[in-house]
Amino acid sequence: xxxxxxxxxxxxxxxxxxxxxxxxxxxxxxxxxxxxxxxxxxxxxxxxxxxxxxxxxxxxxxxxxxxxxxxxxxxxxxxxxxxxxxxxxxxxxxxxxxxxxxxxxxxxxxxxxxxxxxxxxxxxxxxxxxxxxxxxx
Numbered sequence: 001x002x003x004x005x006x007x008x009x010x011x012x013x014x015x016x017x018x019x020x021x022x023x024x025x026x027x028x029x030x031x032x033x034x035x036x037x038x039x040x041x042x043x044x045x046x047x048x049x050x051x052x053x054x055x056x057x058x059x060x061x062x063x064x065x066x067x068x069x070x071x072x073x074x075x076x077x078x079x080x081x082x083x084x085x086x087x088x089x090x091x092x093x094x095x096x097x098x099x100x101x102x103x104x105x106x107x108x109x110x111x112x113x114x115x116x117x118x119x120x121x122x123x124x125x126x127x128x129x130x131x132x133x134x135x136x137x
Contacts, residue, residue, distance in 0.1 A: 007084050011043070011064050012036050018065065028068040038075050039067045044084075045076030 015036075019026040028034075043063045047055060067073060092100065 004084055008036060008040055011040065011060070014061050015039075015064055015068070018061075025065065025068070028065075031068065031071075034068050039064050041078050042067045042073065042075040 015029055019029040043060060046063055047060075067075070
């Protein structure tokens, strides 16, 4: 399974921060035979084996720490297809927010103009048949 750059970067960032504050984990994190690609492969294979569709951040981070803590661990084989969703927050500056607002307004104006300029579709002719009602008898 090929992980997205954002997923890999998020896991790596967490592990680096943990290594800075946890001396015991820093030793595990520095092992020469461990790397982030195998860590991600281990996480994805473990998630796939579980059959669950979603994991909390803490669960995923725990899997990453477990990979680095264990000397002999079965990481599994990398696979080519998967769909990973990473929930992360994007912080925009005030200038970026203003630019996004202007672009949204311009897009809405262009869409409205394009709808006005499209030729109107002719309504289909529906033939109404006169059916007698109960009151006609």
